[in-house]
Amino acid sequence: MTDFNLDLAPGEFVTLLGPSGCGKTTVLRTLAGLEDFESGEILLDSRSIARLPAHHRRIGLVFQNYALFPHMSVFENVAYSLRLRRVAEATVRSEVATALAAVGLDDYGPRLPGQLSGGQQQRVAVARALVMHPDLLLFDEPLSNLDAKLRVQVRSELRRLQRRLGTTALFVTHDQDEAMSLSDRIAVMKSGRIEQVGAPEEIYARPATLFVAQFVGKVNALPAGVVGEPNGKVEIELLGTRVRAPVPSATFPKDVLALLRPEAITLGQPGEGLPGRVEEIEYLGDLTEYRVRVGDTVLTAVRSALGDSWRIREGDQVGVGFKEQTIHLLPRSDSNA
Template structure:
């Protein structure tokens, strides 16, 4: 399957709500705006109920909406029926017909359009080859692994040469190891084909590994959109910081600021950190990722006492009491310089250039 001519997507001021009866409505997506460049892979990331799947189903033509516009390659598709939108949708549960062979599952949409048999054979073979299943056409879905079934679902979406690929949490039914393998295959395939793609998940690892950009959603709106590194290192809100990874949100005070740097005080310690915006108030939150917390010998840094130790395989997580504050730290479980146990006294330090400042808000209260 050759590289496609990628299309841009633009969603403008989209509003969607559900009727609760009695004239009442529940807003699900509110004034939603999003742009995807041709060939871009963007992920909608957020908790259950934030509206991300509703956005996807609206794009696919499976849900109606009240107001807004959807443009694909600068052409409105908002009122087109689903089968005229040239959009491929990969579902969470694969949605394969169990009584049909792999070949017939992939061929299904072509047969609905009365495509010639010779073309069907050629297009299905090409789509199955694209996902590495060229020899699996005669099998039934029940004879395949979960990962193979998911690849059949992808082939079924690809066979129509879609202008846009939509993925609705397609990896959530796979075990952890297979999920990592299949997501890598998906990303390689999308890059090779160049198809514009929108992926929905609540799994931050999937979003980080797959995406050119991530749009973090909350209550039907986008809280922040940007490259994975920006979302993780410079979250725009406390919600984003806490949803994308773990974070220590420490009350801090800016004592001085100049030349893009701020002097702050937090937990009784002074630190010099990057200043993300010149108009930050004095009272801020210092966001410190657990991997940016250093554990030191007692007498160094801030005095702390280890309350919990959790071994996670590749790393060990420590929760350390510093005064009235519980600080989470992680370090590699291999080659630890000394063994730290619950009840031990330790010193705490921070990698100061990684600290990100946010204004304190009602969200943080």
């Protein structure tokens, strides 16, 4: 890990997002005290915990596979860490009951993990972490073993639970939908470094690098040239036409990349914009995705699959336009993915 620095505010839900092997889980395990590091510092409430053993750090960790003991009841799974610390039995029962109530499993104490759904097992794992009253709660891709529908349901439950309890949380995933729906802020990682930290809307609409833009959603990255700055806008030459984009926050060179999300590409009747030809169509349920050739460039555009006033077919000629207010510019020289 190099040049890694991240601050979490009390009660904040932050997600480390990035491809496999970028260092996300290493960060979590280092925070939890399960891995050593050569240099740097770990501060929790302004005090150093870098040299504390894991069981003294007041950090809870929810593993990817939940790591529940199959032969133990839900109650005993949650009570396990308390029993290791030889906590009095009356306190164990009180603390476990409180933790199970917090995750909505008050009556599930006698059951075995095998008798629970995947979502319920995930909540048991959260309760086991909560029972120690952690100052920080870590999640290592805890939804990856669930099917798609249950994953959406459980992540909503998890977010509501975290907001209600006010526990500071750091979540690891490579799933952009999870990161977008769960997070107050997202830290996008690449090769052990943070590429950008920001709110989900900022990460999506104003990515700091081409890597971030391409990892978080789909994007059309088009070479363009700045030709003027009239009336608070930047005028760029793009695909042989001139369009106006929002002014970047920093001074930019003449050679730029214009980033347009697929929903920023409009498709109309021939003559309504640049001439394009539809090469491929992919039906996605709620959306239809189009690959449209404009000159030598293939663009990706999306439209709602419902309520279209006219149906577009492969081979059709269309007019291609841009929602100019959504164009985001990057210096072309700094845009390596």
